[in-house]
Amino acid sequence: MVNEEMTSMERVLTTLGQEEPDRVPYFLLLTMHGAKELGMSIKEYFSKPEYVAKGQIRMRERYGHDCYYPFYYASLETEAWGGKTIFYEDGPANAGAPFIKSMEDIESLEAPDVWDSPQLLKVLKTTELLKEDSGEDVPIIGVVMSPFSVPPMQLGFSKYFDLMYENHELFNRLMELNTDFCIEWANAQLEAGATAICYFDPISSPTIVPKEMYMETGKQVEQNVISSLNGPAAVHLASGRALPIIDDIADAGASVVCTSATEDLAEVKAACKGRMSVLGNLNGIDMRNWTVETTEYTVREAIDKAAKGGGFILSDNHGEIPYQVPYEVLMAISDAVRKYGNYPINR
Amino acid sequence: MHFKDLNMGVDKRLAIDLENALLNIDRIAAENIVKKALVDENEDIFKVIDNIISPALESIGYKWEHGDIALSQEYMASKIAEELTSEILPVESSQRTSRAVIGITTLEDQHMLGKQILKALISSMGFNFIDYGSMSIEKIKKKITSDKVEVLFISTLMLNHALRVKEVTEFIEKEKNGTKVIVGGAPFLFDDELWKEVNASAMARTAVEGMHIAQELIGEF
Numbered sequence: 001m002v003n004e005e006m007t008s009m010e011r012v013l014t015t016l017g018q019e020e021p022d023r024v025p026y027f028l029l030l031t032m033h034g035a036k037e038l039g040m041s042i043k044e045y046f047s048k049p050e051y052v053a054k055g056q057i058r059m060r061e062r063y064g065h066d067c068y069y070p071f072y073y074a075s076l077e078t079e080a081w082g083g084k085t086i087f088y089e090d091g092p093a094n095a096g097a098p099f100i101k102s103m104e105d106i107e108s109l110e111a112p113d114v115w116d117s118p119q120l121l122k123v124l125k126t127t128e129l130l131k132e133d134s135g136e137d138v139p140i141i142g143v144v145m146s147p148f149s150v151p152p153m154q155l156g157f158s159k160y161f162d163l164m165y166e167n168h169e170l171f172n173r174l175m176e177l178n179t180d181f182c183i184e185w186a187n188a189q190l191e192a193g194a195t196a197i198c199y200f201d202p203i204s205s206p207t208i209v210p211k212e213m214y215m216e217t218g219k220q221v222e223q224n225v226i227s228s229l230n231g232p233a234a235v236h237l238a239s240g241r242a243l244p245i246i247d248d249i250a251d252a253g254a255s256v257v258c259t260s261a262t263e264d265l266a267e268v269k270a271a272c273k274g275r276m277s278v279l280g281n282l283n284g285i286d287m288r289n290w291t292v293e294t295t296e297y298t299v300r301e302a303i304d305k306a307a308k309g310g311g312f313i314l315s316d317n318h319g320e321i322p323y324q325v326p327y328e329v330l331m332a333i334s335d336a337v338r339k340y341g342n343y344p345i346n347r
Numbered sequence: 348m349h350f351k352d353l354n355m356g357v358d359k360r361l362a363i364d365l366e367n368a369l370l371n372i373d374r375i376a377a378e379n380i381v382k383k384a385l386v387d388e389n390e391d392i393f394k395v396i397d398n399i400i401s402p403a404l405e406s407i408g409y410k411w412e413h414g415d416i417a418l419s420q421e422y423m424a425s426k427i428a429e430e431l432t433s434e435i436l437p438v439e440s441s442q443r444t445s446r447a448v449i450g451i452t453t454l455e456d457q458h459m460l461g462k463q464i465l466k467a468l469i470s471s472m473g474f475n476f477i478d479y480g481s482m483s484i485e486k487i488k489k490k491i492t493s494d495k496v497e498v499l500f501i502s503t504l505m506l507n508h509a510l511r512v513k514e515v516t517e518f519i520e521k522e523k524n525g526t527k528v529i530v531g532g533a534p535f536l537f538d539d540e541l542w543k544e545v546n547a548s549a550m551a552r553t554a555v556e557g558m559h560i561a562q563e564l565i566g567e568f
Contacts, residue, residue: 086457091507094457157460158426161419165372210417239533241414261537285506285537322506 007137008066009195012313016232016255018274019310024303024341025066026314027141027279028330030059031073032092032323037062042323043087046072049125056126057133063334066313068134070126070189071143071320074200077185078153080117090323100155103163106170111181114188124192131193141234142194143319144186146201147178147225148218164209164217175221183228190231196255199225199233200319205240207260219248226253234258234279239318243271250275261286261317265305269312277311282333284316288324292332299336307345314341357387358398366403369424370416381431392436396473404428404468408555422460425467425554432471443475447565450496452479452487453532454511458504461532465500465554472558484511488518491526498561501547502532509534509541516546527564529557 006014006022014021034055035045045051056068075085075095084096100106114120123142130140145153151160151174163171186197203209204218226233234256235242235249241260242249246268249257257276259268261283269278282298290298299314306312314337321330361384368376381395388394404425411421436442449469453462459481469476477494479487491499503509512530519526527548535541535550542550548564551557 086455088507090510091505094505096457152458152460157458158422158463161422161460162426164419165423206414206417208417209419213417213419239537283537285534285541288506289538289540324506324510 009134009137009139012066012139015310015313016277017310018277020308020343021310023343024307024312024314024337024345026333026337026341027067027069028059028063028065028333029067029069029071029141029315029319029321030056030063030330031069031071031320033321033325033330034059036323041087041089042093046076046087046093046122049122049129052122052126053129053133056130060138063330064338065334066139068130068138068140069143070123070130070140070194071198072123072126074145075153076119076123077145077150079119080112080114081154082112083153092320092323095153098154098156098159100159103155103159103167103170106155106163106174106177109174109177111177114181114184120185120188124188127189127192127194139195140193141196141198142186142189142192143198143200144182144189144225146199146204146218146221147175147182148221149201149203150178150182152203164213171217175217179221179224182225186225186233187228187230190229194231196232196234197229198319199235199254200238201235202238202240204235204245205237205242205260206244207237207240211244214245215248219245219252222249222252222254232256236279236319243268246271246276256313258315258319259317265302265312269306272311274309274311277313278306279313279315281317282315284318284321284325287316287329288322288326290329290332292328295329295332296336296339299333300340303337303340303345304347307341307343358384359402361387362399362402362406365399366406366424369403369407369427370420372423372427374427374430377427378431381435385435392442393473395435396432396471400428400432401472404471405555408468408553412553412555418460418464421554422464425464425471428471429467432473436473438470443473446473446475447497447567448495449474449476449498449500449561449565450479450491450494451476451500451502453481453502453504454487454508454515455481455483456503456505456508456532457481461502461504461554462500465502465531465557468554468558469561484514487515491515491519492522492524496526497565498527498529500551500557500561501528501530503530503535504533506534510545512545512547520546527561529560529564531557 011021073093232255235254236258259280
C-alpha cells in the first residue's frame with residue numbers, strides 16, 4: 001500500500017500526532033544557504049525580508065524539504081536590545097561585545113518592544129511573505145532564543161554563569177525581562193504566520209548546566225514561556241544532550257524535542273513515550289565531508305532507528321546547517337529520505 | 348608507614364577535599380584547603396599546585412569529559428581555582444614568567460567560555476600564559492613571533508573560525524618559528540579529522556587533555 005502523497009503540513013501534523021504519514025518529514029534548517037541561492041553575501045541577504053523569503057522559497061523548490069525557516073541569525077534578537085552583530089563571509093553572524101557591561105546594568109535594563117524593533121519586524125515580514133506563498137501547505141518554523149539561553153549574548157558566557165551562581169536577585173530579574181520579551185516575540189511570529197516556535201535553549205542541556213540547576217531555573221523559564229505561547233513549541237538544545245532532562249522538557253509542554261548527534265535516536269524516541277516527537281540528529285559539522293554513500297547510510301540509519309509509528313522529523317542536530325555543507329550533500333539527504341522514508345518502514 | 352606515603356595520602360585527601368569544595372562552588376572551603384596545603388608543604392607553591400590543585404582540576408575535567416558534570420560547574424570550579432592560585436602565585440611572578448610561553452586565543456570567535464576554562468587551568472597549574480582573546484589572525488601571527496609563544500591554544504565554537512586555523516599553521520610553517528598549535532572547541536569535537544585538515548599539532552577534547560599535550564610538546568612536566 002502506498003499512502004496518498006501529503007502536503008508538507010499534513011505530513012508534519014500527522015507525524016506530531018504520533019501517526020505515520022506518507023513518508024518521514026525532513027527539515028533542512030537552512031539559513032545562510034539562502035545567500036548562496038541568491039548570489040549575495042550573507043550580510044546583504046539578511047538585510048531585506050524579501051531576500052530571506054525568496055531564499056527560503058527557492059531552497060524548498062530545490063530540496064523539497066518540509067518547512068520554511070525564517071530564522072536569520074541568533075544575535076538578531078540582541079540587536080533589538082541594543083547589541084551588535086558581526087557578519088562573516090563564510091559563517092553565522094556572531095553577537096558582538098555584550099551590551100550588558102556590568103551586573104548592575106540589569107537593574108535598569110528594559111526589554112525592547114517587538115513592534116518598535118526594525119530588526120524583528122524584518123523577520124515578521126519574511127514570515128508573512130512565506131505565509132502568503134505557502135497558505136496552509138508548508139509549516140513555517142519561527143525561532144526564539146530562550147530567556148535562559150540568550151544571556152551569553154547579552155552579558156557574556158562567563159558573566160552569565162557568575163550571575164547564575166552568585167547573584168540570584170539579578171539573575172531572576174533578567175529571566176523576567178527575557179521571558180516577557182520572548183513570549184511577545186514568539187507570539188508575534190505566530191501571528192505573522194508561523195506554524196510553530198523553535199525554542200532554542202542550549203544552556204538547559206545537562207551538557208551546559210547540571211540538572212539540579214536546570215530544574216530551578218531553565219525548566220521554570222521553559223514552562224512559563226511555552227504555557228504562554230499561542231502555538232506549539234519545539235525545544236531545541238542546539239547540539240546539547242537532551243536525554244537526562246527529556247521528561248522535564250515534556251512536562252514543560254514541548255511538542256517536539258531535538259536531540260544531539262551524540263545521543264542515540266532510538267533511545268531518545270523511546271524516552272519520549274509518544275509525548276513528544278523527535279527532531280534530529282544529523283551531525284551538521286561532519287556533514288560537510290559526507291559522500292552520497294555516507295549520506296544515504298546515515299539518513300537510512302536515522303529513519304530505521306526513530307521513524308516507526310511517526311513522531312520523527314529528520315533534521316540536523318544544531319538547528320542551523322553550516323555554510324560549508326555543499327549542495328550535493330543536501331540533495332543527497334533529500335534523495336535518501338524519499339528512497340528510505342516512505343511509510344510503512346519495513347526493514 | 349613511610350613518611351612519603353603518609354604525605355602522599357594527606358595530599359590525595361586534600362586534593363579530593365579541594366575538588367569537592369570547587370564543585371560545590373564553596374570558595375571559602377577551597378581557600379582554607381589551599382592555605383592548609385601551603386602550611387603542610389612548607390610554603391612550596393609548586394608542590395601545592397602539582398599535588399593538590401592540579402589533581403583536583405584534572406579530576407573535574409575528567410568528570411566533565413564523561414558527562415558527569417556540566418560545563419558551568421567546570422567553569423566555576425576552574426575560576427575559583429585560578430583566583431586562589433593567582434593569590435599564591437601572581438601572574439607576574441618570576442616563577443611563572445621564566446617558564447615557556449603558552450598563548451590562548453579564540454581567533455575572531457567571540458565565544459570565550461572554552462578559552463576561559465583553559466586559561467584558568469593553565470594559570471592554576473602555574474604556567475606562563477598570554478591571553479590573546481579574540482585577536483585577529485593577522486595580529487596573532489605577529490604576537491606568536493614577538494612573544495616567542497611555544498604552544499598556542501586555539502579554541503573556536505564556529506566552524507568558519509575553526510577552518511581559519513589553517514592560516515595560522517601555514518604561517519608558522521612558512522616562518523619556521525616552531526610554535527605548536529593545539530585546537531579545541533565544538534567543531535573539532537563533531538569532526539574528529541578537522542584538526543588534521545587545518546594542520547594543527549594536536550586536538551584536545553578537554554582543557555585537561557590540552558594541558559597534558561602542551562606539557563608533552565614543551566617537554567616540561
